[in-house]
Amino acid sequence: MxxxxxxxxxxxxxxxxxxxxxxxxxxxxxxxxxxxxxxxxxxxxxxxxxxxxxxxxxxxxxxxxxxxxxxxxPVDVFLESMQVNWRTNFESISESLKDLEKTELTPDNRVATLKGAEHILSYCRTLLKKAEKKIVISIWGDMYEELLSDLQKATKLCALKGIVFEVEQPLAGLDYHRTTSYTKNIGHQKWFILSIDGKEMIYGPSITERETAFYTDDPVHIYLLENYIWHDILVNRLVKNQDAIVEKWIATEREQFFSL
The missing domain is CATH 1.10.10.10 (Winged helix-like DNA-binding domain superfamily/Winged helix DNA-binding domain)
Known part of the structure; x- marks a missing residue:
């Protein structure tokens, strides 16, 4: 009750x-x-x-x-009334907010914090709907599954590029990241990056681990993180067909670079 x-x-x-x-x-x-x-x-x-x-x-x-x-x-009448009222209010507030948004000055490029799993997913879905030319992602399996249907719809209109982790048979345009000792032991650091048209981006840890992400329309952030994704793809492609010696060498070099 x-x-x-x-x-x-x-x-x-x-x-x-x-x-x-x-x-x-x-x-x-x-x-x-x-x-x-x-x-x-x-x-x-x-x-x-x-x-x-x-x-x-x-x-x-x-x-x-x-x-x-x-x-x-009667309950059926009550529910229908609530639905009609909700729809009317939703349409009214949608128009008002969009009109207000058009009249407001465009803010400077920024980085904003997003809180809450549903808000983060809703923001990601909104960006995917806005994409016109290109979507660039780096994403792990849990977030990929959450956004899969939205990615499928978006790719009918624009190109999809990027890299995925722990995803079998990813969508066309996405590289599958090889399994390494690093990816096996990454723990809670399964970050995602979603960028559209080189103009807007959301990035952050997996929402199953921490319900916080970041939105930015700052071109410097977007440039650096899209290049990070490309670098990851490039290394992955170069190493994928090499022997275990190369993989071991990369692991050693990485450990030395990030050691204190």
């Missing part, structure tokens, strides 16, 4: 309004006293709450033998 109340609150109802409507759904037509008793809403507040819901059209009121009886808007 608490879960339903919280979800109704996310639709704009307060806790008492949600409890009153749910009580009426459960018991049908009832007096204010019965609603108060069933829902736990204080009697001093129940008439205020029910009258407010009546004003919204969520509760129906009728006088029977000089006593007020309340009944809920």
């Amino acid at each position: 608490q879960d339903i109340i919280k979800k109704m609150q996310s639709l704009g109802f307060n806790q008492y309004e949600a409890k009153a409507y749910l009580a009426l759904v459960r018991i049908g037509s009832a007096s204010a006293y019965q609603v108060s008793k069933d829902s736990g809403i204080p009697r001093a507040r129940i008439y205020e709450i029910l009258n407010g819901l009546e004003q919204q059209g969520i509760v129906l009121k009728e006088e029977i033998n000089d006593a007020a009886q309340y009944s809920p808007l």
Whole structure:
């Protein structure tokens, strides 16, 4: 029950309004006293709450033998009404926000922090929809799976380039990074990079490890990280068909470079 109340609150109802409507759904037509008793809403507040819901059209009121009886808007009608209201509000706020965005001055190139797995994924999907010419990525299996359907749609309109880790049969245009001692022991450092048209980029650790990423439209950041991806691809291609001696040499050189 608490879960339903919280979800109704996310639709704009307060806790008492949600409890009153749910009580009426459960018991049908009832007096204010019965609603108060069933829902736990204080009697001093129940008439205020029910009258407010009546004003919204969520509760129906009728006088029977000089006593007020309340009944809920049928659930199917309630849900349809909520859906229509949500769609109307969404379309209205979308237009208003887009108009506002057009009138605002374009900010200087920046690096912004993104928080929350869903926000990060939504931002990535938004960038993929905006891509017009080229998408460049470096990505591990978990993030790749999250964005696969969006990548597939985007590649119908523009080129896809980059490198993937722990992904079998990646999309055309993507190199598969060979398995090495470094990739096997990388632990929590499975970063991703997503760049579109050389103009905007999101990068950060896997969202399963840390729900933080970074957005930038700074050309220097984008240039450096796209070149990082190309360097990774180039080394991977050069080494892929070489023997274990070369792989061991690279591992040794890397360890020496990053040692204290």
